[in-house]
Amino acid sequence: MTKGIGNTQKRFGNFIRGVVPAAILGALAAAYGADAKYPTAKVMTTGLAVTDNEVTVGILHSLTGTMAISETGSVEAEKLAIAQINESGGILGRKIKFIVEDGASDWPTFAEKARKLLVQDKVAAVMGCWTSASRKAVLPVFEKENGMLYYPTFYEGLEQSKNVIYTGQEATQQILAGLDWIAKEKKAKTFYLVGSDYIWPRTSMKIARKHIENVLHGTVVAEEFAPLGHTQFGSLINKIKLKKPDVVFAAVVGGSNVSWFKQLKAAGITADKQTLLTISVTEDEVLGIGGENLVGFYSSMKYFESLDNPNNKTFVPAFKKMWGPNSVIGDVTQAAYLGPWLWKLTVEKAGSFDVDKVAAASPGIELKTAPEGYVKLHENHHLWSKLRIGQWKADGQALVVYESGLIEPNPFPKGYQ
Amino acid sequence: MKKAAVDENRSKDGSWLLGLAVLSALIFIVMPLCFDIFRLNLVGKYLTYAFVAVGLVLCWGQGGILSLGQGVFFGLGGYCMAMFLKLEASDPKSTAIQSTPGIPDFMDWNQLTKLPWFWQPFHSLTFTLIAVVLVPSLFAFIIGVAMFKRRVGGVYFAIITQAVAAILTILIVGRQGLTGGINGITDLKTLHGWDIRTNGAKYVLYFINAGLLVASLLVSKYITSSKLGRLLLAMRDKEERVRFSGYDVSNFKVFIFCMAAGISALGGAMFTLQVGFMSPSFVGIVPSVEMVIFTAVGGRMSLLGAVYGTLLVNFGKTYFSESYPALWLLLMGGLFISVVMFFPNGLAGLYDQHLKKRVAAAGARFRAGRAAGLKTAPAGEPPGMEKTAATLPGGIPGKRTKGPKQPLETRP
Numbered sequence: 001m002t003k004g005i006g007n008t009q010k011r012f013g014n015f016i017r018g019v020v021p022a023a024i025l026g027a028l029a030a031a032y033g034a035d036a037k038y039p040t041a042k043v044m045t046t047g048l049a050v051t052d053n054e055v056t057v058g059i060l061h062s063l064t065g066t067m068a069i070s071e072t073g074s075v076e077a078e079k080l081a082i083a084q085i086n087e088s089g090g091i092l093g094r095k096i097k098f099i100v101e102d103g104a105s106d107w108p109t110f111a112e113k114a115r116k117l118l119v120q121d122k123v124a125a126v127m128g129c130w131t132s133a134s135r136k137a138v139l140p141v142f143e144k145e146n147g148m149l150y151y152p153t154f155y156e157g158l159e160q161s162k163n164v165i166y167t168g169q170e171a172t173q174q175i176l177a178g179l180d181w182i183a184k185e186k187k188a189k190t191f192y193l194v195g196s197d198y199i200w201p202r203t204s205m206k207i208a209r210k211h212i213e214n215v216l217h218g219t220v221v222a223e224e225f226a227p228l229g230h231t232q233f234g235s236l237i238n239k240i241k242l243k244k245p246d247v248v249f250a251a252v253v254g255g256s257n258v259s260w261f262k263q264l265k266a267a268g269i270t271a272d273k274q275t276l277l278t279i280s281v282t283e284d285e286v287l288g289i290g291g292e293n294l295v296g297f298y299s300s301m302k303y304f305e306s307l308d309n310p311n312n313k314t315f316v317p318a319f320k321k322m323w324g325p326n327s328v329i330g331d332v333t334q335a336a337y338l339g340p341w342l343w344k345l346t347v348e349k350a351g352s353f354d355v356d357k358v359a360a361a362s363p364g365i366e367l368k369t370a371p372e373g374y375v376k377l378h379e380n381h382h383l384w385s386k387l388r389i390g391q392w393k394a395d396g397q398a399l400v401v402y403e404s405g406l407i408e409p410n411p412f413p414k415g416y417q
Numbered sequence: 418m419k420k421a422a423v424d425e426n427r428s429k430d431g432s433w434l435l436g437l438a439v440l441s442a443l444i445f446i447v448m449p450l451c452f453d454i455f456r457l458n459l460v461g462k463y464l465t466y467a468f469v470a471v472g473l474v475l476c477w478g479q480g481g482i483l484s485l486g487q488g489v490f491f492g493l494g495g496y497c498m499a500m501f502l503k504l505e506a507s508d509p510k511s512t513a514i515q516s517t518p519g520i521p522d523f524m525d526w527n528q529l530t531k532l533p534w535f536w537q538p539f540h541s542l543t544f545t546l547i548a549v550v551l552v553p554s555l556f557a558f559i560i561g562v563a564m565f566k567r568r569v570g571g572v573y574f575a576i577i578t579q580a581v582a583a584i585l586t587i588l589i590v591g592r593q594g595l596t597g598g599i600n601g602i603t604d605l606k607t608l609h610g611w612d613i614r615t616n617g618a619k620y621v622l623y624f625i626n627a628g629l630l631v632a633s634l635l636v637s638k639y640i641t642s643s644k645l646g647r648l649l650l651a652m653r654d655k656e657e658r659v660r661f662s663g664y665d666v667s668n669f670k671v672f673i674f675c676m677a678a679g680i681s682a683l684g685g686a687m688f689t690l691q692v693g694f695m696s697p698s699f700v701g702i703v704p705s706v707e708m709v710i711f712t713a714v715g716g717r718m719s720l721l722g723a724v725y726g727t728l729l730v731n732f733g734k735t736y737f738s739e740s741y742p743a744l745w746l747l748l749m750g751g752l753f754i755s756v757v758m759f760f761p762n763g764l765a766g767l768y769d770q771h772l773k774k775r776v777a778a779a780g781a782r783f784r785a786g787r788a789a790g791l792k793t794a795p796a797g798e799p800p801g802m803e804k805t806a807a808t809l810p811g812g813i814p815g816k817r818t819k820g821p822k823q824p825l826e827t828r829p
Binding site for chain 2: 109202227412
């Protein structure tokens, strides 16, 4: 009820602001801000937290718990993007204010905080989530409360929602071109698939196997999954030595990653003897694993910090200026940076903060200033993006050895299910 | 002396009921009036943990069996409910995009083409409602028989329950085609055609939840004040003596452990309904230990204290994490440390320390007024039992608790 009164007041205020001084101060108003052009009553009709000079968004990541180390980069990137947007004049004349909530690496907490952001704070959009599990937990909340989520992580696909924009790659974008490249470049015929045991590696390996067998006409010599948090890869490494595959294709995540690569090196499996392509190592992970343990191995990602293009050359220094010279930027961090920018462009195209209009205006949005280069939003709310293969160096940076063309996102790939 | 003891017991029960009435008023009237549906839904979620805390008062406070794996039973109850809801949400029409329509989405991702046999009966709501309580109780029975018949107790039992929690988590995460893995069972929509996501449904579920909690409290109170309850206390303090008196100690332990499991499972099922999903993060060691903390904060001997403790800790968690997203874990840690250091008996102990005298005075006045009318005390007590009650005055604060809320009203 209070909201109704607030709206009336706002509408009345806008009326005053819009009509009375317009005749006298029209030019000044236009120069001052977008209030006159975009009155609150017009750009927001659904009770979102939008005032005449502010719009509130939520940032929902794990600041504590096991995922904090991964998600911190995303929070930093989102804050940077918001600061830059505010510097450049905001959205429809309004500055972005953000509310940070901690999902605490705990999926029900994510759902609780998502509901809080949408129901209580009435945020216009949420930048957030990292793991698939957290996204799965908040998805019903976003659909029920009609919120807008910008989700940054590369993930397994098999999902599409009006209420989510996926700024990371779905599995086929990340896997197929990488496998094509390695099959061609290394004449690879036999593949050993290794992953952590949960939905993303499982789905990724399913797609990889179909592609290897049906398209590349190679052989999958083994497919192994280690439990999450597993640290003893000795027997697995022995099996790899026995099978001598042309390529080890890996999706080991989290703490396991460190043990996995250290034990590979200790067992003498290094890049000069064994080709390894992973889809789960970004600059952030390398920081934990140590570049020296990875030298020469390949990662399949859409973004590397070392990308050589003008957008990235302004993005990387800006990020380091804000978050310190030792910070690194991984694939997901960059994807998180896209969220606020894509939202800004979409809101401006829609001329409205309303979620339904933003969702409808999303397809076709082009972001030319993305650090990864040009991206475009597909009708299925995923991004058209390129794939890069990076070869790791001892200093923790990657040498980009291959770049694909723009790949169409396809979260429900036919023939790969 | 006998008469005095019975008299005292009676007045204690009376003030406990008063305490329950105050708690019920708080849950049924004050909270729904004070909070909007979002906050109320959160309170509902907290109250589902209170089931576990009440169960822990029974088996830990009363029976001396410290279980660090109560999340297992909470989780099993929740999963049973979630399986039913998931099957209902996965009708062939809404899952038409899958390779095998009609099965839950995560099964399809894991290349399953047929519903596993143990999912089949969860098409039935009746079966589900029975399974919610029965499956966890049965599981507790198996663990209980295996442990208590072999006289495994104390720390060893705590460690084993913790191992069970770890095993079950690994099993659920590992067999993701059958269980939904680490994501859990998500995207639950309707209960027998009734949309559980609407605000109206949330109100209804809140009150059902609160009603079940009060019922659990009453049943638990009945148990603790019965002969069985006193036997449990005796077992906790001098197990050998009870055994030498001819009682089969293990049977009582198994019973109270199953009881605690069943109550926890109710909480789990209500959790699934109110929050809309279930995940292995409620089965593991961390949530199980957290639930022990709720009980400890409330006072492990006090049934009502357990509910207050759960509410306090969870309100704290939500409040701190919303206000100080970067610091809140430290603040919660501070809260726990100060509880252990300054109020080792929890909220109930706090009450005992500071307000008990006032209550005693008020109680004496009350008794004095009633003494004239009370001529014959019922003499159903077996000899020796009133002695147990009478010789355990200080060590069992919960038994002495005269309802935490009464003193507040006697305050000036």
